[in-house]
Amino acid sequence: MSENPILLECRDVCVDIRGKLLLTNVNFSLRQGEHKVIIGPNGAGKTTLLRAILGSLTIRGGSILLGGCELSSLRQAEIAKSISYVPQLLAAEIPYTVREFVAMGRYAYGGDPRDAAVDSALTAVGVACFADRVVSTLSGGERQRVCIAAALAQQAPILILDEPLVHLDPSQRMEVQRALRELPKEVTVMVVTHDLDWAKMDFQSLLSLRDGCVDYDGATVDFYSGSGVSRLFGEAVGLKYKEESV
Ligand SMILES: Nc1ncnc2c1ncn2[C@@H]1O[C@H](COP(=O)(O)OP(=O)(O)OP(=O)(O)O)[C@@H](O)[C@H]1O
Numbered sequence: 001m002s003e004n005p006i007l008l009e010c011r012d013v014c015v016d017i018r019g020k021l022l023l024t025n026v027n028f029s030l031r032q033g034e035h036k037v038i039i040g041p042n043g044a045g046k047t048t049l050l051r052a053i054l055g056s057l058t059i060r061g062g063s064i065l066l067g068g069c070e071l072s073s074l075r076q077a078e079i080a081k082s083i084s085y086v087p088q089l090l091a092a093e094i095p096y097t098v099r100e101f102v103a104m105g106r107y108a109y110g111g112d113p114r115d116a117a118v119d120s121a122l123t124a125v126g127v128a129c130f131a132d133r134v135v136s137t138l139s140g141g142e143r144q145r146v147c148i149a150a151a152l153a154q155q156a157p158i159l160i161l162d163e164p165l166v167h168l169d170p171s172q173r174m175e176v177q178r179a180l181r182e183l184p185k186e187v188t189v190m191v192v193t194h195d196l197d198w199a200k201m202d203f204q205s206l207l208s209l210r211d212g213c214v215d216y217d218g219a220t221v222d223f224y225s226g227s228g229v230s231r232l233f234g235e236a237v238g239l240k241y242k243e244e245s246v
Helices: 046-053 076-082 099-104 116-125 140-153 170-181 196-202 220-223 229-232 234-246
Strands: 007-017 020-031 036-039 061-064 083-087 157-164 189-193 205-208 212-218
Touching: 007 046, 007 189, 020 046, 020 189, 020 212, 020 220, 036 196, 046 076, 046 157, 046 189, 076 083, 083 140, 099 116, 099 140, 099 157, 099 220, 116 140, 140 157, 140 196, 170 196, 196 220, 196 234, 205 220, 220 229, 220 234, 229 234
Parallel strands: 036 189, 036 205, 083 157, 157 189
Antiparallel strands: 007 020, 007 061, 205 212
């Protein structure tokens, strides 16, 4: 993994909104094929970091490099070719079929529902069986997998998901976890979650944020066997995970 090229890099990224510093000197990189999880207490700056990486807010200092290019020099369509984003569970009414919705992920390439990339994305996350159903009729977990399919159809090298398990029941959570685990190995994944069990189980690297600063960036296993969890979430939570690690 350490040999793989760096696709995304944050260098001393600072973000402020109306004079309040939300991110301070955030540094990390993401390599091709890496599955990295971002954790941190409420208000730590996780969503702010995703918004900065997606180019939807302006950074005050530092730089974000996407494929070696300054993010600020790229147009939104160019960013969309490199990063696909799955927001938290879609609550809105979506009057399109699953196939049509997934094809929208390919808007940069014309958005044709008969495109082979649409079929392979539907198959990759196990939603081909309801390709002709209207999205609004699906369960939360099915809908979440459809969103992942739309993101995959975009065929961007980096897939970013914000709390993809929120509001899902245990079986639907397992379906989404399995779909991410079984992605083609060249797909690079970055996920924000509060689920410490999942973070430990499925991600080889971990970035933790606290008060807008990087608290840890490295191997997930070392975070859990060290003092990482108690530093962020207190002794009681930390002890549980430390005991599991020995
Ligand atoms: N538009 C804004 N104006 C002012 N403050 C903001 C704005 N957006 C975010 N913040 C503040 O920035 C801090 C970080 O917010 P952010 O949403 O990035 O945290 P988070 O780590 O994603 O939290 P959570 O786990 O609760 O989703 C919070 O204190 C939040 O109140």
